[in-house]
Structures are given as structure tokens and as C-alpha cells.
Amino acid sequence: MRSRSKILFLPHYIIKPMKCLLFLLTLSCTSSLAQKYNTVFVEAESFKEKGGWSVDQQFMDVMGSSFLMAHGMGIPVKDANTTISFSQKGKFKVYVRTRNWNAQWSTVEAAGQFQLKVNNKILPKVFGKDNSEWAWSYGGEVDILEETNLITLHDLTGFNGRCDAIIFTNDPNFEPISDIQKLGDYRNDYFGYDRHPKDAGNFDFVVIGGGMAGTCAAISAARNGVKVALIQNRPVLGGNNSSEVRVHLGGRINLEPYPALGNLVNEIGPEEGGNAQPKAYYEDDKKLNAALNEPNISLFLNYHANKVEVENQTIKRIYAVNIETGEKVFFEAPLFADCTGDGTIGFLAGAEYMTGRESKAVFGEQTAPETADKMTMGASVQWFSEKSKEVVNFSEIKWAMPWNQEKAEEITKGDWEWETGMGLDMNLDFEQIRDYGMLAVYSNWTYLKNSPNTKNKFANESLKWVAYVAGKRESRRLTGDYVLIEQDLMENRVYSDGTASTSWTIDLHYPDPKNSKLFPGGAFKSIAKHIKIYPYPIPYRCLYSKNIKNLMMAGRDISVSHVALGTTRLMRTCGMMGEVLGMAASICKEEKTNPRGLYQNHFPKLEILMQKGVGDASLPAVQDYNLGGTLMELDK
Amino acid sequence: MKTVGLLIALTVGFSSLLVGENEGKFKVLMQNGGEFQVDEELDINGFLTAYRSNIMVPVCEKGVCYNVNIIFHWNIIGEFEKYETMDGFPLTKLDHVLFEPTDYKKLQNILRSQDLRFTGMTASELVKNEKLDGLSGATLEAIKSEVIEGALFTCHTLWQVANGAVVDSIHASTSQQLDNTLIQRIAALCSNKAYYFIINNLSSSQFRENLTTIAGMIKDGKGYFPKHAFEKIPKELFNDEAFQKFIINEYSNFSYYTQLAVLKKLTGAALSLSTQNMLLGQIDNLSNSQNIMLLNLLIASGEKEILLKLTKLVASKIVKLSPVQKQELSSKTTILNP
Numbered sequence: 001m002r003s004r005s006k007i008l009f010l011p012h013y014i015i016k017p018m019k020c021l022l023f024l025l026t027l028s029c030t031s032s033l034a035q036k037y038n039t040v041f042v043e044a045e046s047f048k049e050k051g052g053w054s055v056d057q058q059f060m061d062v063m064g065s066s067f068l069m070a071h072g073m074g075i076p077v078k079d080a081n082t083t084i085s086f087s088q089k090g091k092f093k094v095y096v097r098t099r100n101w102n103a104q105w106s107t108v109e110a111a112g113q114f115q116l117k118v119n120n121k122i123l124p125k126v127f128g129k130d131n132s133e134w135a136w137s138y139g140g141e142v143d144i145l146e147e148t149n150l151i152t153l154h155d156l157t158g159f160n161g162r163c164d165a166i167i168f169t170n171d172p173n174f175e176p177i178s179d180i181q182k183l184g185d186y187r188n189d190y191f192g193y194d195r196h197p198k199d200a201g202n203f204d205f206v207v208i209g210g211g212m213a214g215t216c217a218a219i220s221a222a223r224n225g226v227k228v229a230l231i232q233n234r235p236v237l238g239g240n241n242s243s244e245v246r247v248h249l250g251g252r253i254n255l256e257p258y259p260a261l262g263n264l265v266n267e268i269g270p271e272e273g274g275n276a277q278p279k280a281y282y283e284d285d286k287k288l289n290a291a292l293n294e295p296n297i298s299l300f301l302n303y304h305a306n307k308v309e310v311e312n313q314t315i316k317r318i319y320a321v322n323i324e325t326g327e328k329v330f331f332e333a334p335l336f337a338d339c340t341g342d343g344t345i346g347f348l349a350g351a352e353y354m355t356g357r358e359s360k361a362v363f364g365e366q367t368a369p370e371t372a373d374k375m376t377m378g379a380s381v382q383w384f385s386e387k388s389k390e391v392v393n394f395s396e397i398k399w400a401m402p403w404n405q406e407k408a409e410e411i412t413k414g415d416w417e418w419e420t421g422m423g424l425d426m427n428l429d430f431e432q433i434r435d436y437g438m439l440a441v442y443s444n445w446t447y448l449k450n451s452p453n454t455k456n457k458f459a460n461e462s463l464k465w466v467a468y469v470a471g472k473r474e475s476r477r478l479t480g481d482y483v484l485i486e487q488d489l490m491e492n493r494v495y496s497d498g499t500a501s502t503s504w505t506i507d508l509h510y511p512d513p514k515n516s517k518l519f520p521g522g523a524f525k526s527i528a529k530h531i532k533i534y535p536y537p538i539p540y541r542c543l544y545s546k547n548i549k550n551l552m553m554a555g556r557d558i559s560v561s562h563v564a565l566g567t568t569r570l571m572r573t574c575g576m577m578g579e580v581l582g583m584a585a586s587i588c589k590e591e592k593t594n595p596r597g598l599y600q601n602h603f604p605k606l607e608i609l610m611q612k613g614v615g616d617a618s619l620p621a622v623q624d625y626n627l628g629g630t631l632m633e634l635d636k
Numbered sequence: 637m638k639t640v641g642l643l644i645a646l647t648v649g650f651s652s653l654l655v656g657e658n659e660g661k662f663k664v665l666m667q668n669g670g671e672f673q674v675d676e677e678l679d680i681n682g683f684l685t686a687y688r689s690n691i692m693v694p695v696c697e698k699g700v701c702y703n704v705n706i707i708f709h710w711n712i713i714g715e716f717e718k719y720e721t722m723d724g725f726p727l728t729k730l731d732h733v734l735f736e737p738t739d740y741k742k743l744q745n746i747l748r749s750q751d752l753r754f755t756g757m758t759a760s761e762l763v764k765n766e767k768l769d770g771l772s773g774a775t776l777e778a779i780k781s782e783v784i785e786g787a788l789f790t791c792h793t794l795w796q797v798a799n800g801a802v803v804d805s806i807h808a809s810t811s812q813q814l815d816n817t818l819i820q821r822i823a824a825l826c827s828n829k830a831y832y833f834i835i836n837n838l839s840s841s842q843f844r845e846n847l848t849t850i851a852g853m854i855k856d857g858k859g860y861f862p863k864h865a866f867e868k869i870p871k872e873l874f875n876d877e878a879f880q881k882f883i884i885n886e887y888s889n890f891s892y893y894t895q896l897a898v899l900k901k902l903t904g905a906a907l908s909l910s911t912q913n914m915l916l917g918q919i920d921n922l923s924n925s926q927n928i929m930l931l932n933l934l935i936a937s938g939e940k941e942i943l944l945k946l947t948k949l950v951a952s953k954i955v956k957l958s959p960v961q962k963q964e965l966s967s968k969t970t971i972l973n974p
Contacts, residue, residue: 602923
């Protein structure tokens, strides 16, 4: 019987008193002026009871923090509550860090509005209306009469109102900080975490990112005797294949030249396929339990890695912050894997990387554009409705985009092609990208439900699910010792360091021409262009950084051109890359070498492990969905 | 509702009414219980050249039925080639609208295609995707461009006839008659599918008799075919000097994994000196399985001249040996030079 791995995160009910304690400690150590006044900083994501509010960390590297969001799809969500201690009583000014997320598209009305209650007394101020960017909104004054006070976030619209933090102060000179960097410093000083990050433990291998690639990398390494930390910035594993994003697995497993690769993907992947399906389809627990059942894995759910220390082109330490509690921890290990999709760790470590589309001149690729640009494939905000027995109303929203019958998408499910953000920055602009995706869904839906042309048809349809974690296809690609390009795939130029085989077509997405015409500069639908290939073993040299000595990668951020990413980005393929990374980590440990050293001196060992595989080979191959067409079909 | 009606009619129709015109060479049983007969086509010398079947499919709508009478043609390995309609039996769409010339052309492309999404769906799944009255769900939308508008189920059904169980039946029929003439004829199709058919159906003696043809197929084959071919060729044929010459000439053109397959088969074979020299020339300083296999092969089977060359390469540090290989090479060279 295997012992289970550790799941390491401190629940907020432990952290919260700690925050208060630290705060009181800070007060007692600071100047007499600080003792004279009382300023209380409350992180919304640390609320004890979150009610129907969701923690959203997707943009914290840009706007400074995770936050709470009222994602009710038009129905106001349940209140979020927490209790806060004050050291003084009397009148306190209130500030709330929030934004009017749809202001950039409509000035008619704010979509996400909410109020604040203090000890069940509602403040008159309505938040979420004032600023188009993240900023502090002044909420008036409250009387604090007790030491312990109940704070409540009360949603008014169900349309993604968002609250990052709340400040209560009786300091007449206090001005909330706007600058994101300075605000970050203030938070750190306030909670004391930067000065006291916790050591997460001793590990051989730290995997950052718990999508299919990272989860498989961690399990593969663990089963090969490596002590692993797996860090994931959401509460579930699976990434784009989790119930938060709901993209089904794609591509093939168990291919030549290493047919045992993919057994782990088969073991932990969902049995049923389909995009934008009910939650159960994605079998979050299967992936989570697979990781928890490995005694060599320490799982850090809800931790976002956002700082890296590098010496001599070697990562020494990475820091991660808990997206709910703000707790900071650090990880030291001889080897790291960037499975973040965004290449976050590589980027922070100074790894060479590529973004956008390379021009033809760069790699000589036929499908590449003449001129390089910043175009990437987009991110999907999927959704679906279900038929109810009763008529279901959906409010006519004033802030929706202008819509008409020509624009109307008379459907009940938004699949992968509901894709936005091409041409924008998938990291810096991602909140805008995600929000625009939701705006398109809501704009279409309010039309279908309320227009005389469609409302009878859709009368009983109820909007059941809209993603608020958007599914990204492309962002940064970290440069390895080799960059996989179109000609390798088309001419089947196979290298001796081949690993997992990519089998999906070169599947590149472009804005849907019809949708682009209807929404100039703001297409939210895409088309795909496919070029079939023979399954192709991805060179091992694409799976480690060229200039950061102890960094490997698996997933969409490996060393490929934009064109080649069209095939390698499929999640079964990413999972198999993860399997290879775990095996490589075990050889690096055994041989006391780094990923390049493995390639130069020990590659036959990896070949043997790839032949052996790491997943349960006795399981039947049940994932017969979304395999994709290859040139092999002409062979059989 | 119209489409559902048609689907049911087709499904029921197969089990009772779908028949071949003549007594054929063999019968093909469809998954839904229907069956049809397939005839062989022979040339003037009596050699098999193709297969054909006259198929009648009843199509009903709103209680009015008519027959689709159509002739299908397949090549000798079961690939659908073309169809012909019979006089007085034009193809029609849902509302008895006659096929346009473009529809006939599109049907031909559909029936020959192996990668259309709708062909992998059951007929009931095609209907299930209709989410709302008059509205198409995403999946149906996705296959819309693949089919002839108004003839979705006709396309689906005829594709299953052309590419379903009949393929295995034709394979069985052809493989039973496989002789050297037929092998040459199949090889002349010049496709991976044809090549795979050959390597999957030859006896050991047929491999020997057709080794030159197979060598040509290896040169021409795509993807993993060359690797799979080497894996299928009986091990004893790797002793053949002419075949080793072919390997010498082509080795560097093979993919890495094909090369590994060749080396596996050459292990234990009687290697000509030319083959040994070629293999020696393939050793490089990369750390991979191929170098290990090359060294093991040459140390085990190499002639004196080769082993001495190898010793020099080791001495000049161009080639690295494992301790076990060093020991074996040393003992071999000692025996050769007492």
C-alpha cells in the first residue's frame, strides 16, 4: 500500500489569525504615529467564507493580487463573509480596490456591481462602477464599535463584479497606494511574508504548473524515484482539461517510436471527451488522486510561483504565493520544470523565449507569414446552456455589445472556436482578453433570450456554465537547444533524440473572417487551418532551456516555432512530454547532471525509460475521443 | 423530423432490402444487419484487377419510397475508387430534389475520403446534435461543410457501404489469392496502404521471392513504413548479400528509428565486409542507442580488419566504449592477434 503524498497548503482559517497577529506585531514595532491610528488591510481572496464568490488569480502578475469575483452568470452570487479585528474603535474610512471591467466596451452601465456590509449594515456606496482599471474606490465612512467585525461582500448583478482588497483606516492622512509595485511592497510589509517566506522542503525536482504536462511530469518523476514538489495555482489539477476550462484531451498516445509513452495520460485522463460539457466529464478527482497517491509528490495547490532567483544561469530558488492566504514559500532543488504554459518560470529566470509569429525568414517555414508579428492563437471562453422545464429569464443587459440578428449565434454551446485575444499580449492583456470573451457570451445570450426574433426558441434554455478561467493556446515559447519547425514535421526529419510523438495536425487558428467583419477589430470566434503530419517524435533538445542550465519544460511553452506549436500544443502530447520530463529528472538525479548533460552523455538511459513507460500499461485504452487525423490513416 | 424519417428508413432498409444485383464472389454483412454481394473483376488472363458491387438502397420520406441503384468499384486492396448511377435511378436529396452535377462530384470525394468527421459518428449521433428546432448544434455545424446539404444520411450511409466491412472482406479475398503477380500489381499502386497490405500478408517464401520489390517499397514508403517493413522481413533474409547492398546504399537515408530496426535485424546475421565498413562509418560521438548497437554489433561480428579500425577509433578518442565493450573488444583483438 502506497502512502499518500502530502497536500500542502495552509487553510485560510489558520492564515487569517496569523495575518492579524502579524499585523498587531507590526503595529507594536512601528512608530508612535502608527500606534495612534489603525489601518486594516483585508485581502478579499482571504475571506473566511467565500459564499458564491470565486478566487481569480489569472492576472495577479499584472494587477498585483488574486481577487474575489462574483461569477454568477447573471444571478447575484451568495455573500462572502469574514471577520476582522480592529485595535481601535470609532469612524473609519473605507477603500475598496476594484474596477469596472466592462467600461472599456460600454459606458452605459457597469456589469459587475457590489456593495460592502460591515456588521450586516450595508454601505450606500455601490462598487464596481468607478474605474475602468484596478484602483481604490472610496466607500465612505463606517462606525467601528467592536473589536471583532463582520465584513460582507454583497453582489448585486452576478456579472463578475470583482474585489481585490479593502482598507479601513482612521488615519486622516492615509492615502491608498495606486502604484502596483509599491502596493505590493505595502502588502508584503503589512503581512510580513516577504521577510519570512517558508521553506517548502527538500526536493529533487520542482514542477511548476499542474496541467496535463506538469501533472504527468510530477507523477513520472515520482514513480522513477524522484522527490517532487508540484505547484499549481488553481485548486484543481488538469489545467485546460480541468472542469474550470473544460477542453477535452486531444492528440494520440502510444505511438512509435516509444509506444509506452502515453500510458500515464491514459491512466489519469478523462474517459469521456467533449468541450464545454458538464463538470463531471473532466474527472478532476482522477488527476488529483493520481498525484496524491504518489508518496514522492508534495502537492502545492493554490500556489502561484512568481519570483525566481538565478545564479550562474542556474535557478537556485523559486518563490510562490498562496492565492488565497497570501502566504509565501520558497523551493530549492537542483532541477525545475516550467509547465506553466506561459513560460513564467523561464521568463522570470531570464531564459530565452519566443512569442508571436516568426517570419518566413527566421526558420524558412512555408506557413509562416512574410513579416513577423505579435499574433498568437487566442484563448477560449467556453459556455453552454441546458433546457429547463420552465421558462427561464435572462435580464436584458444594457452594457452588452450592440447586437442584431446577423450577429446572433443561435446555439446552446460555445466550443473551442469562441476564442479571443489574437494579437493581444496573452500575459499583459489577459484580463481584457478573458473579459471580452465573457462579454461576447453575455451579449449573444441576452439577445437570444430577449429579442423577439429568438426568445421563443430559447425560452427554456438556461445558461448553465460560462468559463471564467480562459483556456490559453499560446503565449511564450522557451528556447531550447533545438527549435522544432514546420519542415521537421512535413519532411519527417527525425532526430536521434526523439521523445514523445506529436500527432495532431499543424492546427493554427485565425480570427473567423465572418465574425471579424461583424466585429471589426474584436472578433471572438476563430477558424482553424489544418496540415496533416505523420506522428513525429519531439526532440529532447526542445524540452530544456538553452541558457538556464537546470530548467526543463513540457506543454505549450516548449521550444517550437509558432507553426510547429500548432501540433505540439495538444494536451495528450503535452502529457507525454511530461512523462519524458519525469524520466529525464530521474536520470539527472542519478547521474548528477543537468538536462543538457543528459542529452550529451546519458541519452540511451532515457531511451530505455521511454521504452518502458511510466503509466499503468494494463489499463484499457478508453480515450477514443479527439484523436485527430494523421497521414497514417492513408497507410492502414 | 424529415431527416429522422429518412434515417429510420435507411436503417430498416438495409436489413431487408439492400441486395446485390447478381450472385457475387462474396457477401458483405453490414453492422446493421444488411448485406450485399461483391464481384471480382478479372482481366483477359483471368487475373484479379478490381471489385464491384451493384447496390440498391431504399430511401423513404413521408411514406414514399424509391430505390437508389448504384454501382460501387473498389481496387484490389479495398480502396473505394468510384461509383456509377444506373439509368432511371438518379440520386436525390431530402425533398426529392435531384442531385446537381456538383453534388455527384462531391459524393465521389466524400466516398474516397478517410478523414471526414461525420463518418466516425453513428447515424443517431448525427440527429442527436440537433439541439433546438431548426437549429444546428456545434458538432453538426462542424460537419456541415463535409456533406451534401440535404443528403446527410445518404452520404453517411453510402460512405459506410463503401468503406465499412467491405474493406476487410476484400482484404481477405485478395490475401487468399496473393501470388507474385498480384503482389507486383499491389506494389504498383505506390501507396503506403498498398505497401502495408503486402508486408502484412506475405509468407516467408514470398518475402524472399519479392525482396527487390520490397526494397523499392522501403525506399518509397512514408512515415514509419520503412521501419515496419524491416521489422516484418524474416531475419534470415538479412544474410542475403544483395539485400545487405541495398542496406549499405540506403542506410543513411533511413530515419533514426528505421536504422535501429535494421541494426536489430542485422544482429547475428553474417555481415559482409562492406556492410561492416558501412556500419563502422555510422558511428558518431552522440550519446544514443544506435551507437551502442553499432558497437555491440561490430564487436560481436566484426572481422579482424574492422576490429582493428575500431580499436584505432577508440585510441584516438573518436569513439567511446563502455567498460563491458572495452573488455569484449580487447579480448576479441587479443584472440585475433595472439
